[in-house]
Amino acid sequence: MTQKPVISVRGLTMGFGELVIMRDLDFDIEAGEIFVILGGSGCGKSTLLKHLVGLYKPMSGAITIAGLSLDPDNEDSFKKILARIGVMYQGGALFSSMTLGENVALPITEYSDLKESAVEELVRLKLRQVGLEGFEHHLPEELSGGMKKRAAIARALALNPEILFLDEPSAGLDPISSAELDMLILRLNRTLGTTFVVVTHELSSIFTIAKRIVMLDKESKSIIADGNPHELKEASEHPFVRQFFNRQPEMEK
Numbered sequence: 001m002t003q004k005p006v007i008s009v010r011g012l013t014m015g016f017g018e019l020v021i022m023r024d025l026d027f028d029i030e031a032g033e034i035f036v037i038l039g040g041s042g043c044g045k046s047t048l049l050k051h052l053v054g055l056y057k058p059m060s061g062a063i064t065i066a067g068l069s070l071d072p073d074n075e076d077s078f079k080k081i082l083a084r085i086g087v088m089y090q091g092g093a094l095f096s097s098m099t100l101g102e103n104v105a106l107p108i109t110e111y112s113d114l115k116e117s118a119v120e121e122l123v124r125l126k127l128r129q130v131g132l133e134g135f136e137h138h139l140p141e142e143l144s145g146g147m148k149k150r151a152a153i154a155r156a157l158a159l160n161p162e163i164l165f166l167d168e169p170s171a172g173l174d175p176i177s178s179a180e181l182d183m184l185i186l187r188l189n190r191t192l193g194t195t196f197v198v199v200t201h202e203l204s205s206i207f208t209i210a211k212r213i214v215m216l217d218k219e220s221k222s223i224i225a226d227g228n229p230h231e232l233k234e235a236s237e238h239p240f241v242r243q244f245f246n247r248q249p250e251m252e253k
């Protein structure tokens, strides 16, 4: 069954100054999909994510999100897109001087006119959705690494985004916290229908959460694999792709 893409990327070339990082990328992301961006260190995964959320402007090509052309210079449509997406950048930093509740409330008070009691209710709901019910008065320093990541996801979910972008969500986490985060991503995807676009290198995570991946290659500045990770592991003819999927996960080495 073919679904309608929620993100379309056409002929995307990205880079900085004279330096081209990736050339002529084409792919679609379907609504409700968990889509993973893969590739070696420094190949441009974060750069691609930042293009998809409008932080960087393409050298050429076009990105469409939920039917709207992504153009940060077009304030009206850019605002509409921003209202439909949530982002957790690398590190997922929370404001350390603010409680979890205040961190999660921040985007709600900034982008809505809800009364204080409604904001508090929404904050409790968001924290409950990530398994942090009752932690609204805690400071980030009082939490484990995995809990901080979940709180950052609660903040990214605050405005009920259709699409959630996560840049290396399990970086710095132990394997158990990392697996718990994968379960949370799967649960939010199933219960809320949120589309996830995730940058990660974690093989176990990729096989657990990804319905589809694209793998970027630094040398050819292009996509060298696009599909389901389980199928690519068996069927890809690209040696780098096979090598990546057939390596042993860290914990089993």
Ligand SMILES: Nc1ncnc2c1ncn2[C@@H]1O[C@H](COP(=O)(O)OP(=O)(O)OP(=O)(O)O)[C@@H](O)[C@H]1O
Pocket (backbone or CB within 6 Å): 016, 021, 039, 040, 041, 042, 043, 044, 045, 046, 047, 048
């Ligand atoms: N703002 C910037 N200005 C100039 N060059 C940049 C900028 N951001 C990233 N780069 C360069 O673009 C390339 C891709 O970087 P990027 O962070 O997207 O890679 P990555 O695949 O996410 O890497 P990693 O896996 O190490 O996080 C790198 O060579 C990096 O130095």
